Amino acid sequence: xxxxxxxxxxxxxxxxxxxxxxxxxxxxxxxxxxxxxxxxxxxxxxxxxxxxxxxxxxxxxxxxxxxxxxxxxxxxxxxxxxxxxxxxxxxxxxxxxxxxxxxxxxxxxxxxxxxxxxxxxxxxxxxxxxxxxxxxxxxxxxxxxxxxxxxxxxxxxxxxxxxxxxxxxxxxxxxxxxxxxxxxxxxxxxxxxxxxxxxxxxxxxxxxxxxxxxxxxxxxx
Ligand SMILES: Nc1ncnc2c1ncn2[C@@H]1O[C@H](COP(=O)(O)OP(=O)(O)O)[C@@H](O)[C@H]1O
Ligand SMILES: [Mg+2]
Numbered sequence: 234x235x236x237x238x239x240x241x242x243x244x245x246x247x248x249x250x251x252x253x254x255x256x257x258x259x260x261x262x263x264x265x266x267x268x269x270x271x272x273x274x275x276x277x278x279x280x281x282x283x284x285x286x287x288x289x290x291x292x293x294x295x296x297x298x299x300x301x302x303x304x305x306x307x308x309x310x311x312x313x314x315x316x317x318x319x320x321x322x323x324x325x326x327x328x329x330x331x332x333x334x335x336x337x338x339x340x341x342x343x344x345x346x347x348x349x350x351x352x353x354x355x356x357x358x359x360x361x362x363x364x365x366x367x368x369x370x371x372x373x374x375x376x377x378x379x380x381x382x383x384x385x386x387x388x389x390x391x392x393x394x395x396x397x398x399x400x401x402x403x404x405x406x407x408x409x410x411x412x413x414x415x416x417x418x419x420x421x422x423x424x425x426x427x428x429x430x431x432x433x434x435x436x437x438x439x440x441x442x443x444x445x446x447x448x449x450x451x452x453x454x
Contacts (some may be wrong), residue, residue: 242266252288252384257323264325265310268292270317270384288384293319295360302358304351305379324379329370330409333417341413342420347378349424352398355380356437357428361387361394366405366427369429396440399425403441 244258244267256267270285272278293312296319300306307321329348331340348370355362362369363385371379386392402421406414426434 248276258318260310265309265320266307266323268319270319286314289314289317290321291386292382292384295386295388296321296381297353298358298388299360299380299383302354302360304354305377306383307379307381322343324371324373324381326371326373326379328368329365329372329378330405332372333367333410338413338416341417344378345417345420346424348402349421349426350428351378351380351424352402352421353425353428355435356395356398356425359388359390361385361389362398365398365402369406369407392437392440393444395437396444399437399441400445406412 240260241256242259244256246254247257248255253268254271256269258267260267270289272285275282276284290411291313293309293314296306296309300308307324309319309321311318313319329344333344336344348367352362352365360383362380362383364382369380369382371381381421389395394399403414403418406417406421410417422434422438425437429437
């Protein structure tokens with residue numbers, strides 16, 4: 234196999250998460266991000282490889298379909314599932330999680346409404362994000378919000394799967410933007426309903442409440 238790393242210039246590690254290492258580099262003159270899922274020593278080797286392979290494939294596939302659905306996502310340049318690696322374009326911007334606190338109330342509401350619109354488009358296209366938090370959204374200077382990290386996503390039309398996205402997003406707001414979480418969640422729902430229609434939006438919201446009351450939801454592996 235060709236060692237692609239030979240083609241990278243100045244790879245710098247800029248994020249180490251629970252699951253992946255994310256590098257920034259120049260690749261054939263383009264600003265790219267290399268996301269590599271790292272082996273988990275506590276998992277059985279074969280199972281670990283299988284999980285990383287599957288999540289990498291899923292992430293690349295959903296990045297593409299999300300873009301087709303009108304949601305800004307990085308473009309995948311190269312996919313190497315055997316090494317659980319995706320090379321995609323680097324999105325210049327700020328994580329929404331940090332950016333939100335700097336905004337005026339009005340700006341914040343507008344941005345969150347846009348996240349609601351994008352989430353509505355994902356769901357309308359039969360895509361569940363699976364880890365919908367403001368850490369997985371990058372705000373660019375031109376006002377778009379890129380959504381990343383689809384490794385736990387799924388192609389589905391189940392109301393319950395969509396409800397999980399709403400629950401996760403609301404929880405993320407509560408934990409990081411507590412002061413304006415409720416106001417933001419309302420704005421999110423406005424954006425969401427503008428795409429999905431009031432009836433479906435209410436159905437998903439009702440399901441979210443029901444699932445939360447039940448106190449558990451399934452996280453996909
Ligand atoms: N294409 C990209 N362009 C710029 N930053 C990115 C890109 N992809 C990921 N990131 C940054 O790296 C962080 C981790 O990537 P992510 O896909 O969320 O990994 P993890 O699955 O470990 O959470 C993101 O929160 C984001 O800040
Ligand atoms: Mg992430």
